[in-house]
Every structure is written in C-alpha cells, then in structure tokens.
Amino acid sequence: MLQSYIYLHVLLSFLTLLHHVQCSSSQAPVPKYQPLPPLREQALLQDTWTRERLSIVPSILKKWGVDAWLMSQREYAEDTVFWSLKPATSFSARRRTVILFLAEPLPGLSSHLYSWIDNTPLVWEELSALLELHDPTKIAVNADDEISFSSGMHAGEMALVREKLGKELAGRLVVEKMVAVEVVATMVEGKLGWYRKLQETAWAMISEAFSEDVIEPGRTSTEDIEWWLREKILQMNYSTWFHPSVNILGPKPLFESPPSGKSNVINYGDLLHVDFGVTALGMNTDTQHMAYVLYPGETESDIPQGYLDGLKKANRLQDIVKSNMKIGLTGNQILKSSLKQMRSEGIEGKVYSHPIGDWGHSAGSLIGMTNMQDKVPVLGDLPLLKNTYYSVELTAEHFVPEINATMNFYLEEDVYWIEDEKRWEWVWGRQEKFHLIHSRAGQGFRVQNAG
Structure with a gap:
C-alpha cells in the first residue's frame, strides 16, 4: 500500500512538472530558424504584397486631399518610394521611369496607375495628355524639404518635370508629405x-x-x-x-x-x-x-x-x-x-x-x-x-x-x-x-x- 502511495505521489509530481514545462514552453517558445523559400517563390510573394499596396494608393490620395501623385526618376537616381513599389525582379529604375497614380479615374477608364519606361519626348507628351484629360486640381510630388520618404524626386528631375508639363499643369504640383509616408508605412x-x-x-x-x-x-x-x-x-x-x-x-x-x-x-x-x-x-x-x-x-x-x-x-x-x-x-x-x-x-x-x-x-x-x-x-x-x-x-x-x-x-x-x-x-x-x-x-x- 505504501509503495502504491509513493508511486502515485511520484506520478502526480511528474505530471505536475510536465504541466509546468508545457505551460512554460507555451509562454516562452524556443525560437527556430525559418529558412527562406527559393528566390522565385520569394519574388511571387513580394509581387503579391506590392499589388496589395498599389491597390490602396487611391484611398490614401483621397485621405490626404490630392487628385494625383507623380513620380519621375532615372537609373541610380530613384525616388525613395520606388523601392516600395517596384517589381521584385527590378534592381533599379530603367531609363526614365515615370509613375502616375490617380485618386479617381474618369468613368470608363478603370486604371488608377500609369507608368512609362522611356527616354524619348513621348513620355512627356502622353503624361501631359493624360493629366489634361483627368484635369486633377492637386498633383502630389515627393519634394518635401524635411522627410526623406517624401523628398525623393531629385532636383534636376523636378526642374525637368516642371518644364515638360508646362506652366499651367506645373502650377498644380503640390507637396503632401503624408502620401509617401503612409504608402511606405502601410504593411x-x-x-x-x-x-x-x-x-x-x-x-x-x-x-x-x-x-x-x-x-x-x-x-x-x-x-x-x-x-x-x-x-x-x-x-x-x-x-x-x-x-x-x-x-x-x-x-x-x-x-x-x-x-x-x-x-x-x-x-x-x-x-x-x-x-x-x-x-x-x-x-x-x-x-x-x-x-x-x-x-x-x-x-x-x-x-x-x-x-x-x-x-x-x-x-x-x-x-x-x-x-x-x-x-x-x-x-x-x-x-x-x-x-x-x-x-x-x-x-x-x-x-x-x-x-x-x-x-x-x-x-x-x-x-x-x-x-x-x-x-x-x-x-x-x-x-x-x-x-x-x-x-x-x-x-x-x-x-x-x-x-x-x-x-x-x-x-x-x-x-x-x-x-x-x-x-x-x-x-x-x-x-x-x-x-x-x-x-x-x-x-x-x-x-x-x-x-
């Protein structure tokens, strides 16, 4: 009888100890290494996330009261935001890369995103025509003087954008720092x-x-x-x-x-x-x-x-x-x-x-x-x-x-x-x-x- 009692006591002690170990493990799990998937799968994941991010840009433009958002950059002189919007297999901007987001496309025009990779005058002709068609009142550009994520347009590129758009459209360019900040910040x-x-x-x-x-x-x-x-x-x-x-x-x-x-x-x-x-x-x-x-x-x-x-x-x-x-x-x-x-x-x-x-x-x-x-x-x-x-x-x-x-x-x-x-x-x-x-x-x- 005494042996049975000792056995039961030992068993209960063991079960109690096991419970404490399990509870401890659930509260403080041991970290494990998480291998990355193959590069092709990584690219697919990243591009999926980028598409999700691109889809919310119009709502961010509306939130901060702008009608369009324009970025222009060249190879190795990229806008800071470029790295949050690029395809996974792009390692830099090519030629002149121009990106235009619209808060509200015109009826019948479903796309809120237009982009050009070009180094000819055609990019400016098509961009100007598109802006004149949509007639945005405020066109945001990343030219803030304090915040890096909102100041990515290089000075030379900014001067060229103003010149190519012409005085009337260039007069609609505005700096709204929170557009770029929120786009990059949103996970x-x-x-x-x-x-x-x-x-x-x-x-x-x-x-x-x-x-x-x-x-x-x-x-x-x-x-x-x-x-x-x-x-x-x-x-x-x-x-x-x-x-x-x-x-x-x-x-x-x-x-x-x-x-x-x-x-x-x-x-x-x-x-x-x-x-x-x-x-x-x-x-x-x-x-x-x-x-x-x-x-x-x-x-x-x-x-x-x-x-x-x-x-x-x-x-x-x-x-x-x-x-x-x-x-x-x-x-x-x-x-x-x-x-x-x-x-x-x-x-x-x-x-x-x-x-x-x-x-x-x-x-x-x-x-x-x-x-x-x-x-x-x-x-x-x-x-x-x-x-x-x-x-x-x-x-x-x-x-x-x-x-x-x-x-x-x-x-x-x-x-x-x-x-x-x-x-x-x-x-x-x-x-x-x-x-x-x-x-x-x-x-x-x-x-x-x-x-």
Whole structure:
C-alpha cells in the first residue's frame, strides 16, 4: 500500500512538472530558424504584397486631399518610394521611369496607375495628355524639404518635370508629405506571417550567439560575436541593414561609450547586450536583447537580483509605451504621455521608438530619440498610423546593489497593429528572461572571496 502511495505521489509530481514545462514552453517558445523559400517563390510573394499596396494608393490620395501623385526618376537616381513599389525582379529604375497614380479615374477608364519606361519626348507628351484629360486640381510630388520618404524626386528631375508639363499643369504640383509616408508605412496583411518568421529567425540567431556554443568566457570577444552574427546571416541567405552591435553592459550608458571597434573579451558574470536585425523579402527587423554569463556551476537562480529587477523594469516601460501608442496621436504626444506615466511609476529611462518595415528606420512618426526626450522636430509631429510595424525601443535605469551602481537596461522589440482589436501586439514575443551562457565542463571555476 505504501509503495502504491509513493508511486502515485511520484506520478502526480511528474505530471505536475510536465504541466509546468508545457505551460512554460507555451509562454516562452524556443525560437527556430525559418529558412527562406527559393528566390522565385520569394519574388511571387513580394509581387503579391506590392499589388496589395498599389491597390490602396487611391484611398490614401483621397485621405490626404490630392487628385494625383507623380513620380519621375532615372537609373541610380530613384525616388525613395520606388523601392516600395517596384517589381521584385527590378534592381533599379530603367531609363526614365515615370509613375502616375490617380485618386479617381474618369468613368470608363478603370486604371488608377500609369507608368512609362522611356527616354524619348513621348513620355512627356502622353503624361501631359493624360493629366489634361483627368484635369486633377492637386498633383502630389515627393519634394518635401524635411522627410526623406517624401523628398525623393531629385532636383534636376523636378526642374525637368516642371518644364515638360508646362506652366499651367506645373502650377498644380503640390507637396503632401503624408502620401509617401503612409504608402511606405502601410504593411499589407499578407506580410505578417513572414514578418513573424523573420523575427523568430532573428531571435534564434541571438539565442545561438548568446550561448556556450559560441561564447567561451575569457577568450571570445564582443567583436567575435558581431562577426559570428554576420556570418550566420549569410549562411541563412538573409541579409541585414546594419552591422550588429554587441556590448558588455556596465554603469556607463552605451550612448556615452566610445565608437565600436574595440574588442572586449567576455568574462564570467558579464551582462551582455546586442542590437541586431535581419533583412529578407523586402522587410527588416530590429531587436535588442541582453544575456548573462553564468559562472561554472551556476544556474538561472544565481543571476544577480538587481539584473532581474532591471529587466523587469524595462519590460514595464515597454508596456507603458505600447499602451500610449494611440492611432492618430503624434509621436511627440505619445512620448510626452509615456514619459509622464513612466515617471509617475518611479521609473527613469529613455524612449526612442521608430517605425520599421520596408526600411529599418522606416516611414512614420518618431516617438523620441536618444538625444531628444522633449520632442522630435518634424518627424515627431507626424501622426501615428495604423497597419504599420514599430520597434518599441527604450532603456530603463535601475540601481543594481550587487555592483553599487545604476545601470541601463536596453530592450527593443517589433510590434504590429491588430485592426479588429485596435491594439498593438509583439510580432513574435518579447524578452522577459536573460539569455544564459553556461560554462562547458573544464572551462574554469569561480574564484571565491577570501575570508
């Protein structure tokens, strides 16, 4: 009877443990590498997404009160927006590439998009005839003097467009910066599945880089990890939009540290930081995570409590920023409300979140910058748009008793907009536990304090 009771007790304990493991796994799934499809399939995917984007341009023109949108560019002097509208197999504009969108085609003319690839006067004759037929009052051009996504028409091309259209039509040219911004910023629904896969792959690369498979304390440097990530990106047939940055965190903020290039050797007890992103299928990710290097024989329970509390505080700041990202508010309004709530909860830190998608720092409103925590001129005054991706990027300060100093805890995760629920959600997840670098057998031992 006693044996049966012991057996039952052991079985119940095992089932309870299994349940906890399963729950833990569902809450924090292990990231896996997501291979990209063959190039032909990638092109088909991208062209499908581009067609979706092209179909919404007329509604964007109407929203911002323009009747037409004109772009003109030449090979290697492309308009910034060209890269968001081109076919997947186009690597540059050809000859002179002219694109015209109409908000409302005339009855019987179903097309809202016309394009020419030509280097003869015929392009100007046909363009002028089409504009005279539709008689638009306002023709938007990308000639803003502040926003890169809305200022892509080169000065020489702009002068030629004015000359060829003639005084009357040229007088209808207007700059409406939000047209180009919203077209580039809008992420069509079909992209999300693959964007999640890109984000999971970025997590998987960080997880492997921040592991004992790559890092040997006392020998591996931060620069070694940066180049390991670059090589891993190539092995997976991905690319990136910036060189990875790996640092050993300490009391001094990263922004005050000297430029990278100094190779710091990683040791036991170090708190590591990475800023990393991958590029594929015309999309970009941006992630910042932290890792702790365990001493030999240590487990997760040995992480200094001050570090754990710092990470938790940064997670709370993420929640604050995400909850204040209300559609239609400007980035500066969101920054102000986020910092006010942050400080009311006794948190000090910085918020510097940005749109992401077609570009790493993509079109849309900025929510702070590292050196601008009051407001961001121009870009901070743009409204927050729905159906975009954002990098919630920030740092929270926390006093760490174990080192008797205040440290900055850096996090960055990408979010997407859920229209039906009117809220933002993490693309794949967010870091709530440190990556851990364990020690391999025989790598060393922790030196105990004398006395």
